[in-house]
Amino acid sequence: MRLELTVNRDPYRREVAPDASLLTVLRDDLGLTGTKWGCMTGDCGACTVLVDGEPVVSCLQLAQQVQGGEVTTVEGLGRDGELGDIQAAFVRNGAAQCGFCTPGMIVAAEALLRHNAAAGEAEIREGLAGNLCRCTGYNKIVDAVLEVGRARSAAT
Amino acid sequence: MPELYVPAQLEDALGFMGEHAGLALPVAGGTDVLIDLRIGRATPKWLVDLSPLEALAGLAFDGETLRIGALTRIRTIELDAEVARRAPAVVEAARVLGSVQIRTMATVGGNICHATPSAEMPPALLVHDAVATVAGPDGERSLSLSELFSGPGKTTLENSELLTAVTLRAPKERSGSCYLRQTVRWSMDLAGVGVAAAVETDGAVVTGARVALCAVAPVPLLVAEAADAVVGTELTTETAVEAAARAAAACSPITDARGTAEYRRQVVAVLVARALRIAWLRATGEWPAGVPAPINGVLSGEGA
Incomplete structure (x- = not known):
């Protein structure tokens, strides 16, 4: 299925599996591996990202539900090569x-x-x-x- | 791998679920559903994405009742000052559910319809006489929230039905409620025992009460005989302890990693008395406004 979203201020458009999690899209489709694959049950928080400014565990976030949304990962917290x-x-x-x-x-x-x-x-x-x-x-x-x-x- | 159906409106979702009866699983926040899919507890052919149905999200106050849309996020409830004023038990249950991340994603409808026996929201909603609104192919129907649960992971919803809202009764003057729980860890844990209580008072006399439990029976339990023990009395240690004993007798806990059945029963007997006391202090104005109850109900200066 077509997925369009903004990650760290950059727009992306990808074909992803209908049941793909936001975590697998970020890591496998967009190559943003700062977000970690931990427990995959929402318990450990290693995959936390912001969706429209609010924190979610991306392992339990259906990617399609973020359609058109704005995602911030750890890579997006710095600017111009400087740490946040x-x-x-x-x-x-x-x-x-x-x-x-x-x-x-x-x-x-x-x-x-x-x-x-x-x-x-x-x-x-x-x-x-x-x-x-x-x-x-x-x-x-x-x-x-x-x-x-x-x-x-x-x-x- | 399930396919995903994205409805434009509620009628589309209901129609689709009717056509694919038993094969379509609705997804709200996804915090339970994605785990169920991953471990094979759910094997639907279709997922139905409820997130476009924005009319089902949000809180509505009409001066009397409080309507909580099924897609309202737990975090929204946790942070709402009006819910805290009208139904403190509901906010107290919301604020101990999962983590900030889980609360940001999870919805009240999902917490109800997944029907986990330890789910935090149902007992808190039950003591506020929550009425469930259910939409189906023939329109809406209403039922008391307790009628929605039929067993662990099971509800009385038909395949082609969706919970759309829960509505709480108008808070009476001089009423109060509270939610307490016992857990192994203070954060990120399921309730070993969860207890909600609500009381209404006239002077110091209790004129109405509700007691509800979670994690100690196959379904969330409203225990009328426990509440009856304090009605017509000034809430004393004796009447609160009698109510708690009745609640402990009414529940049917299991033994698992979070405690033995016998331990849970004893915790019910303790927490119900504490919850009634805090609800009564709120009703009589002796509890400072806006201050949450300590989650195990132990007041400062008292022993555990």
Whole structure:
């Protein structure tokens, strides 16, 4: 079936299987492998992307239901080769260990901070509850998100 | 691999499902359906994409009732101040369902129609006397939400029918509700036991009450005899405990990874009393507006 959507501000048009997930389209058809293939049951959050600005687990998102929609993946959070603010904070805080959960974590954090830049630690932990880090490196992840939240709050 | 049918309007979807009776599976948010397809629990020939039916999404207040369209996202309910004011149990159930990502995708209609015994929304809706509106080839019909469930994963919907909305009764003056649950993990877990309660009061006296349970029976359970135990009384520890004991006697939990049947029954007996208490505090104005209940119902200064 024909699928048209915008990913990271670029328009795409592809023929995809009727039951294809957004995750397989992003990775296999568009080559955007920043979004990770994790549990495929919506539990781990490694495949988190934004659809029209809201966070979804792309493994459970029927691609056809995003017809005409606007998708943002981790590749879309930086600009002109520069890291986005959350990506840079993850680097500064050592908030990545093996790195597999990191793209989903960063996209989920972007959604969280857009909703509430002043989120405190408890709100961040609750907001990222759908993203599992099997290295259990949560403290530095929370630190990084807190840092960006403070910076964004100060800038507005 | 199933084919995908994309209807332009509700009538198209109903007609298609009637023509392909038993072979067409509706997809709303997809968070249950895509898993069912992947593990082979569902093997439809057709998927029917409900997402174009935008008229079925959204909240409508008419001053009295609250109509929740079947395609309303759980996240929309979680964040709605008017739902929080009228039906706090519904918001409390919504905010513990899955993750932000799952809530952003999942719909209230999907949560109901997938008929998972542990689904969070049904007990919260049941204590607000939710009426289900169902569309079929011959038009609409209404039934109480509890009549929609017939077993784990099973509803009384015909092949050619779709749930289009649930409607909650107008909140009375001095009423309150609450949803509590027991889980192994605090986030990203299914309810081991879920309990919703609602009370209406006149002064300190309870004039009406509802108690509903999930994850402790094949279907979500409205337990009238539990609610009756507190009606006509000032809610005391004794009457709340009596209601809770009746609820525990009425349920029929199973033993699985989330707890033994006996444990679940004991948790019901504890959570029902706490849920009634919090609903009563809300009804009598002693609970601060807009503050969610602690999810296990333990109030500060009290032991677990």
